[in-house]
Amino acid sequence: MRDDPPAVSCTGLSYAFGQTKAVDGLDLTVVSGEVFGLLGPNGAGKTTAIRCVTTLLPVPTGMVRVFGHDAATEQMAVRRLLGYVPQQLSADAGLTGRENVSLFARVFDVPRRERVARVGQALEAVGLADAADRLAATYSGGMVRRLELAQALVSAPRLLMLDEPTIGLDPIARTSVWEHIMAVRAATGMTVLVTTHYMDEADQYCDRIALMHHGRVRALGTPEQLTDDLRARLGDGSVPTLEDVFRDVAGSGLEDGGGEFRDVRRTRNTASRVG
Numbered sequence: 001m002r003d004d005p006p007a008v009s010c011t012g013l014s015y016a017f018g019q020t021k022a023v024d025g026l027d028l029t030v031v032s033g034e035v036f037g038l039l040g041p042n043g044a045g046k047t048t049a050i051r052c053v054t055t056l057l058p059v060p061t062g063m064v065r066v067f068g069h070d071a072a073t074e075q076m077a078v079r080r081l082l083g084y085v086p087q088q089l090s091a092d093a094g095l096t097g098r099e100n101v102s103l104f105a106r107v108f109d110v111p112r113r114e115r116v117a118r119v120g121q122a123l124e125a126v127g128l129a130d131a132a133d134r135l136a137a138t139y140s141g142g143m144v145r146r147l148e149l150a151q152a153l154v155s156a157p158r159l160l161m162l163d164e165p166t167i168g169l170d171p172i173a174r175t176s177v178w179e180h181i182m183a184v185r186a187a188t189g190m191t192v193l194v195t196t197h198y199m200d201e202a203d204q205y206c207d208r209i210a211l212m213h214h215g216r217v218r219a220l221g222t223p224e225q226l227t228d229d230l231r232a233r234l235g236d237g238s239v240p241t242l243e244d245v246f247r248d249v250a251g252s253g254l255e256d257g258g259g260e261f262r263d264v265r266r267t268r269n270t271a272s273r274v275g
């Protein structure tokens with residue numbers, strides 16, 4: 001509905017780790033019902049911004065609202081509205097798929113009498129109904145990612161937040177993860193906020209994209225708007241891709257590899273654990 005408050009609204013959000021300004025005056029609005037992509041080089045501040053929205057990190061400066069609720073003062077209300085799939089492994093290899101999702105159903109207060117059905121629906125929604133009673137340790141990387149998706153979906157969130165949901169997966173597993181996300185979104189109308197390094201995924205699945213660099217949004221629009229803007233600016237007849245827009249925004253930050261050692265190590269850890 002047009003009068004719906006935005007799913008996410010950040011105004012002047014800043015967050016520093018010691019001297020490092022991870023997020024530096026971020027202004028961002030995610031409209032209810034859209035698939036919104038947050039892109040940027042390693043260390044741009046995407047994960048930190050997302051953690052502030054989830055209330056996992058406090059909001060030291062600025063304002064963050066989720067469907068109108070203040071993340072600083074209404075933490076429980078915010079948490080009830082969102083599902084979060086972090087970069088780090090959140091499934092327990094020693095439990096079955098069903099047990100993993102049941103655990104999240106309990107943590108997120110899914111009413112006891114609805115739990116069995118809701119856990120089954122979440123597993124079905126990600127294509128894991130047949131594998132539900134196997135140990136997660138036996139799952140492929142793509143299945144683990146879909147299990148984590150089911151964990152986030154079991155509370156029927158209005159806002160699903162995914163941090164690099166397809167990193168380290170092969171192209172078929174990546175497509176499968178996205179198809180399940182898009183099917184649930186079509187069925188429920190939930191809003192999706194996703195970070196990714198894959199330009200093709202952003203282009204194909206995101207309604208709008210924000211390109212972040214050094215803790216701020218540097219470009220914002222639909223994939224077409226972003227490429228059209230760069231084409232108009234270049235004016236040399238070339239047809240830029242989203243990757244060109246990314247390079248244009250991030251500039252020299254990409255040439256030195258982007259991010260710091262810990263950013264690279266973290267990304268690789270994430271990739272290897274699902275690979």
Ligand SMILES: Nc1ncnc2c1ncn2[C@@H]1O[C@H](COP(=O)(O)OP(=O)(O)OP(=O)(O)O)[C@@H](O)[C@H]1O
Pocket residue numbers: 017020021022023040041042043044045046047048049259260262263264267
């Ligand atoms: N726990 C932490 N302690 C100290 N510095 C941190 C911590 N987490 C992040 N940073 C720093 O904050 C900045 C932003 O990091 P953040 O993880 O938010 O970026 P990102 O855009 O999500 O990167 P990536 O694409 O690698 O996930 C980086 O310079 C990073 O080194």
